[in-house]
Structures are given as structure tokens and as C-alpha cells.
Amino acid sequence: MNHQALDGIMTPRSIAVIGASSTPGKIGYTVLSNLINQGYKGKIFPINPGAEEILGLKAYPSVLDVPEDIDAAVITIPAKIVIPAVEECGKKGVKGLVIITSGFSEVGKRELEEELVQKAHEYNMRILGPNIVGVLANSSGMNASFAPYLPLPGKASLVSQSGALLIAIDASTYVRGVGFDKLISIGNMSDLDFADIIEWLNDDPNTTAITLYIEGFKNGRRFMDVCRRTNKPIIALKAGVSSHGAAAAASHTGSLAGAAKVYGAAFQQAGVVQASDLDNLFDRTLALSLQPPMKGDNLLIITNGGGVGVLATDAAEKYGVPLKFAPAEVQEELKKHMPEFGSAKNPVDLTGMAGTEWYHNAIKFAYAHPWVDGLVVLYCETAVTDPMEIAQGIKSAIDNSGANGKPVTVSFVGGERSDKAMRWLVDHGIPAYGAPDRAVNAIAALNEYARNKTLLAEPITLCGGENRNEALQIIERARAEGRDSLTEIEAKQVFALYGLPVTKTLLAKTEDEAVSLAREIGYPVVMKIVSPDILHKSDAGGVKVNLKDEQSVREAFRTIMANAKAYKADARIHGIAIQEMAPWGTEVILGSVNDATFGPTMMFGLGGIFVEVLKDVTFRVAPVSTSQALRMLGEIRGAPILAGVRGEEPRDKRALAETICSYSTMILDLADEISESDANPVLVYAEGKGVKVVDARIILKKK
Ligand code: ADP
């Protein structure tokens, strides 16, 4: 990609402000005065055809009149005159454009925005925006925005899709004590999007962690690729997680796949750590920007109070780093740094008697011990200890431990003196929080980051067949009949082409044919209505199971036909499917959606009729390898059911995971054709006995 253009925007040596103004209150005034007064060292050129001089700088009618090179142009003029200005920038050889102006796609003016991008690309320029606040960078003292001041300095950089939120975050950095080097507003993302900025920040020496506020974007696959290749922690808050588009979904999966779930899956697969809300985004950013990843799962908590210790223990379980007792030799040593009534288990309770020395010695030993992968230090303010002294003791213990490369987070609960001590800790590279669960959540983020990174290193092996041409033939036949869904029989044929184990299923047009096909398949059989107009067959009385002889097949044929007609008089009926009766097994659901952002995405959950109520499902962007699929099986609340409950044998997880893997190959291979699909239920048998898909549904993309 064009790094130069982005350098021009992020670290420009000279900036032109197009629309610079000497009238306070105008954006062109604010941007110019922010650049002049907040430490920017490069050259600044105000552009305004109606002025000789603005804020003490010589003004030029056009960038073309500026006698020197211009790296970045910050554009604040009205939307309708932006394109000619961009043309001039191109002729001048400007590298990058920061377009603050609004009034483009966000108000429906898509074509104007496209024209703008085209014009910029003609001259090899890239666009940040339009409709943005601007770019702020502490490392270069550059406030190229209309936000009032640079943020509290820090090591993370924030990319925000919301301008208003960026300004609010800017102010709140001082109150929260969480700093940033850069704040980058990306607005409409007409050209540069999250992926481009992340790619650039990965090489930015002033950024150690990348913080994202996301509302939604288009090219999810590219985002994932870039995040995977990034070697700095990325933390994201996705807004707008309430379910979208669920109302009209035709499949079970469609109604279960909210944006939150799919984004969540994609983040995990791309190694991106998620934040649950704005506070959490700051908390996790602080830890990820200051501390190394937590490479194992052994978390040790050291505290002077039982209460905060218990709260931290609860949080550890909640956030995925449950506490274990430290080995005996660790406990023995720790006992030396506490009174008789202390506890060397985990959490390690030094008791309210603990002064700086005990803290120091216990931390110094624990931090260096190979069993410990991460350390949380808790402190309750007491009458006999000085928070600042404790803070300094913590810092020197870590520094003198002889170890490094492990994370530590801290929580002080107390008053002003504790707050001050925590600020001191943060200034010295140790994240500190006002509540124990926040310190634990922060270290959990470092553990999540390390785990995600390990998963990324795992090769993705695909499974299943690839019979695209045959599958396309089946799909084309359905389309030729004007249908946008496949019948169960057709869907199962497509599934089978990709190696999914489906029940043998044949189509009977007449009662006599039903009898002969039943004999061919072997009793007992299942019979189901086959109609493009009846998607939920049971609802229409269209399913009869466990039919053991000719007599029952004949009766079922008549009943199903009658039921179908009663259900929907004008339903097109292809006939009745005769299929082998699969033995009982645990019912699960597999399904797919073609997500607008991330494309083909797999779902797995416990099946049966309550699936939409329980919503106990999990997602992965395709392709899904067998080992990834095995992890999906462990993610749902009902996971223990697959392990075998109440004396049942454990289920064949391996076969189920392979089926998920093959399914994911299918939806990827047929991404242009399939919009949604599901297999509900898939019956899962005891270990070694495999799985069986007994129902299948494929909804086609509209063409
Ligand atoms: P629909 O979901 O359209 O109502 P299904 O094909 O899923 O219809 O059938 C309804 C239920 O009948 C399934 O949930 C399953 O319990 C049972 N069933 C369907 N087909 C078979 C089969 N081939 N073997 C055993 N049970 C089946």
C-alpha cells in the first residue's frame, strides 16, 4: 500500500489548511490556531483567497501559490467546493488529504464522495474522511483537528469512527489518566479505513497498542488479514450490537446471527481483543499499551485485604483466568512475608498489617517465579500505610526481581492518596485501577491477546470435498424454476457434495412410488413434504417419523398431502421425501449466514425447537478448521451435553468438528450463491459413531 501518502497525513512535514480563517468559531480558524499554538514543528500554510495574512502567517489564495512542498492538506471548506480544491492539491503534489468537511455520504451524497475519491486517486493522494474531526499526535505536537487540545500523552493510538466521541475521549483522557499518542478520526472512510490505519500504526514507533472504536465497515476480510499480520495488540469496541436485520431472516441461523456475534467471532479470529464498553476500552487499552502479553494461565493475586481478594477471585473466573493454588514451594516462600494469620494460597493475603517491605519482598519473589505468568497486586488503603510508598515498593520489586516479560496490573482502593499513587504507577508503566475486578479484567485482556496470537499461529486446514460444478447445477435448476431456496432434497445433495453425512433421501411423487422407495431404503423410514413454499415442515404437519411398514407409508403419504394443502392451498408440491430413519442422537444445529461485512460465517449451537429462544450459539468466519471447530463446541453454555450427561456416553465431537469444517468449506466455495443455510438438526452419536444431518435448508442469494 501507499505508505507515503499515509506518512503525509500522520507525520507531515508541512500542512496547508484549506479554508483557514481569522474568524474565531470557524473550523478553519480552530484548526489553524491548534496547529500554530500546540507545538506543531512543521510548516503551516493558510489557504484562503480572501486574505493576505491569517493568525500571523502569510496566506495564499491556492495551494498552487505556495512556493514550498506540502505534505498534508487539511480541508475545511464547504462540500460543494472541495473537489476543485482537491484537484489543485493533486497538481501541487500534496501527499495526503485530511477532509474535515461534512455533507457527503453521511447525508446521502454518495456520488459526490465517489467523485472526490476518484479525483484524489487520479493524483495518487489518499483521503482521511470526509466528515472527520482530524488527526492529533502528541509525538509531533500536531493538532490537525478542531478538537480543543492534544490528549494526555500515552503509548496507545485511537482510531474512531465517531467524531463526537473522539472529542469526548480527548477530554476524558485527562480525567481517566489513560493517554494516547494519536487520535485519528476516520469518519466516512471514503478511502482510508480501519485496515489502512492499523497497517500504518503497526510501523509507528510511537504506538504500542491500537485502540478502535467501530460502528461498522464493509471489507471485513481485509480487516482480519491486516489485524492478523499486526504485531501490536489491537483492542476494539464495537458499537451497535443490538440484533440487526433479524426480523425477516428465513433461516434459524439468519435470526440468530446479530452483528455483535459475527464481529465478536471475527475479532477473536483476527487476534483482536474486545472491550465490552467505553470504560472497559480505556482499562484494557492501558494494560495492552503498557504491559507484555500474559503467555500462560497462572495468575497470582497479592493483596492486603480479604474483601478485594475475593472480588478479584470472582473476576478472575468471570474473565477467563480462574485462579489456581500456587505450588507448595511458592507458598512456603511467600509465608515468610506475612504474619502467622496471613494466607499464602491464591489470593496471597499479606493482611492489613502488610507494609511496603512485605509487599516488596512478596512481589519480588512472586514476579520472578517461573510458575507465575501474571501478577495482580491489590491494596486497600489503611491508616498505617502510605499508598505512594506502597506504589514505589511495587515498582521497585518488579524492577529488582530480575525477571521481565510478564504482565502486572494493580488496584488501589482508597481515597485521594491512593489515586495519586495510582497515577504515579501509570506514569511508571504499571496499569493501576480503582477497583480489583478492573485490574483483573485488564490482565485478562493480556491473557486473551496472548491466546489469540497462539491461535493465529495455528495453520488452517480445510476439509470436505469441492464439487462446485455439480453444486452449481443443482442451484441453477432451482433458480430456473424461479425459486430462491433449495428443497431439503436438493440441499442435502449439495451438502453431500461437500462431504457432509446426510440421511439417504429420495423423492416420491405418488403413493406407490413412496412404497417402493421405502422398501429400497429399508424400514423404518421418515416421510416429509417437499415444497418450496413450506420451509418449516413440521409446522405444516409435513413430517412423519418411524414408519415401519407399507401400510403406514401409504397412510402417511395421504395425511402429509392433506396437511400440506390445508396449511397452504396454493403451495407448489414436488412430492414427498422418503428417507432413512436415523437413530436417536443429541440434536445440534449447524448453519451459515453470508455476513455483509465478513462474508460466509458458520454457526454452531444446541439444536431442537428451542434454539431461537435459548440462543446458545457461537460463530466463526469461514473457513473453520477442525481444531477451531472443536473450540466452538466448547463455547456454548450447553457444552457439557456433548461431554455426556447423566450416564450418557460422550458425543463424537471429532466427527462433529470435521462436519463443521466441511460445512465451512461449502459456504466459502459457494459464497456467491448461498445467502443462508442450516442443518437443523444434526444428530450427534457416541464417540466413534459419527453424526447425521437429517434436515437441510439452503436459501439462495437473490440475483
Ligand atoms: P422441519 O425442521 O422442517 O420441521 P425436520 O426435517 O427437521 O423438519 O424434521 C423434524 C424433526 O423430525 C427433526 O427435528 C428430527 O427430530 C426428526 N427427523 C427428521 N428427519 C429425520 C430422520 N431422517 N431420522 C430421524 N429423525 C428425523
Ligand code: MG
Ligand atoms: Mg429441521
